[in-house]
Amino acid sequence: MPAHDNVWFLSDRTCLVRNVDAIPEEIKLHLTPKTSMAQQLLYPLTAVLIDEIAQPLRRLRPTPEEVAALKVLMLMKPTIIRESEGIPLANPEELRILSDVRDKVLTGLHAYYFTSGEENPEERLSDLLMLSGGVAICAAQELEGLHLLRFFDMARFDDDCSKLLFGG
Structure with a gap:
């Protein structure tokens, strides 16, 4: 090894x-x-x-941009903040806002790939997102x-x- x-x-x-x-x-x-x-x-x-x-x-x-996006996506996972010890941590409106922010981060990251000339942005994005499961x-x-x-x-x-x- x-x-x-x-x-x-x-x-x-x-x-x-x-x-x-x-x-x-x-x-x-x-x-x-x-x-x-x-x-x-x-x-x-x-x-x-x-x-x-x-x-x-x-x-x-x-890249630093990808790391920052991944951190935001992981810290703002709706499943993480749904409840703690049976107590809801966010109401439905806050969860909707959270989902909107996550969508904007993903859209921004995808746009970043296009502006930076990434050859296969969809594959790169999926590889990066697959890391989040391993981290969790x-x-x-x-x-x-x-x-x-x-x-x-x-x-x-x-x-x-x-x-x-x-x-x-």
Whole structure:
């Protein structure tokens, strides 16, 4: 397996490792048992992150405009803001406005492809939108992984983070 398929380097200079056993010995020497165990607990998530997000991002090389559009589309997903603990977070009119904004973002992104000379704008747009499904799956799995790290006392969260991530 190529080295970049085993590791996802993050912007804060840390990394997620798919297979701890496959990393070079000189790096393994610097890993504490706690770090190795955390990586093994997160292995299923790390594999999905690399396969569903990192690799497609490397292949697509999204522009800042595409990243911004994808963020807006994901943050304004009607399914995300429908309800929290049975309480509606938006009324039907707000959901309609949200849908209109999402439509405008998609229309704008499609127009951006035409003005930038994209050869196959429909395929590019669909490839970009397919990333959102992987991101949503990874976010759910990441939350499960954080629950495991907290349960096994391998990570600590301040009160605000704990409320945000785990509710309550």
